[in-house]
Amino acid sequence: MNGLLTLLGIESWKPIAGALLLPPVPLLLLVLIGARLILPRRGLGWFVVIVSVIGLWLGSCVGTAQLLTTVALKPPKPLSLSDIAELKDEARARKxxxxxxxxxxxEALAPEYGVANLKPWSLERLRYGVWLNRETGIPMAMSGGVGWGxxxxxxxxxxxxxxxxSQEFGRPLKWIEDTSRDTRENALRTVALLRADQINHIVLVTHGTHMPRAVKLFEAAAGGNIRIQPAPMGLAKSNRAPWLDWVPSSQGFLQVNAVLHEFAASITGA
Known part of the structure; x- marks a missing residue:
């Protein structure tokens, strides 16, 4: 899919396509279609409206996001204590x-700081990367340029x-890859950057929902010469009463949207 978009010169359309194809836009359009169908075909119209409302309800539930993550994405498990110990040993051996x-x-500008800032997902990933860096002593890189949107x-x-x-965590980055615009370019350009320093083992940090696609793209970029070890984060279960996970919420909507985005990107190769 990336190749087709590049060939057509419309890679910058990816954010627009995502906004139009992912909930709630398709379901809202279905509601309008169903309402229009009520006049000539009452039964079909109400059926479409009801299906759309159910879709909007489930598409805004934390429970739906957790179920889809498990079934459709199958993220890898977080690093264990033994994994951390092995990484410490590698750092001590200067591997x-x-x-x-x-x-x-x-964010282009966070007014409270007066400078640009990372969005919450980026900051969560960076924090975990810093924690791993502090625990293991392994040097750290960050990959991310200016996204398509x-x-x-x-x-x-x-x-x-x-x-x-550097300034807030006191853990400077050793490598900076700042020209990529999506996960595919993250992989290609980060692998090239680290390969120049003979790195043969990457501990990859991103959210669990994003990890399956990220690992696949990094392994393809590495060509089998660099080990890609997933270090997923953000997979904590909800601590609310179980029934609340099936009540629509803004948190549920964002999580379902993220899962569907990853699933769609995986099956299209974007």
Whole structure:
């Protein structure tokens, strides 16, 4: 799919396509279609309206997001204590290994800080990468430029992340990849950057829902010469009463949308 978009010169349309094809836009259109059908075909019209409302309800539930994540994405398990211990041993032995944090969006200007800032998903990933860096001693990289939907003169995710990692966490980045615009370019350009330093083991940090696609793209970019070890985060279960997970909420809507985005991107190769 990326190849087709590149061939047609419309890669920058990806954010628009995502906004139009993912909920709630298709379901809202179905409601309007169903309402129009009520006049000439009352039964069919009401059926379409009811299906659309059910879709909107389920599409805004945390429970739906968790179910879809398990069934459709199958994210890998988080790093275990033994995994952390092995990484510490690699760092002590000075083996060529790197922690790579993938960007997840940035704010052009956060008024409360007076500078550009990372969006919550990016900041969560960076925090976990910093924690791994502190626990293991493995040097850290961040990959992220200006996404397709951002203004072209925006500061890159990796540049913002480097400032936050150094100034706020006291853990400077060793590598910065700031020219990529999506996960596919994250993989291609980060692998090339680290390969120049003979890195043969990447500990990849991103959200669990994003991890299956990210690992697949990084492994393809590495060509079997670099080990890609997933270090997923953001997979904590809800601590609310179970029935509340099936009540629509803004949190549920965002989570379902993220899962469907990843699923759609995986099956299309985007």
């Amino acid at each position: 060529p290994v790197a922690i790579v944090v993938l960007g997840g969006g940035a 951002a203004l072209p003169d925006s500061q890159t995710e990796a540049q913002i992340g480097a400032r936050i990692a």
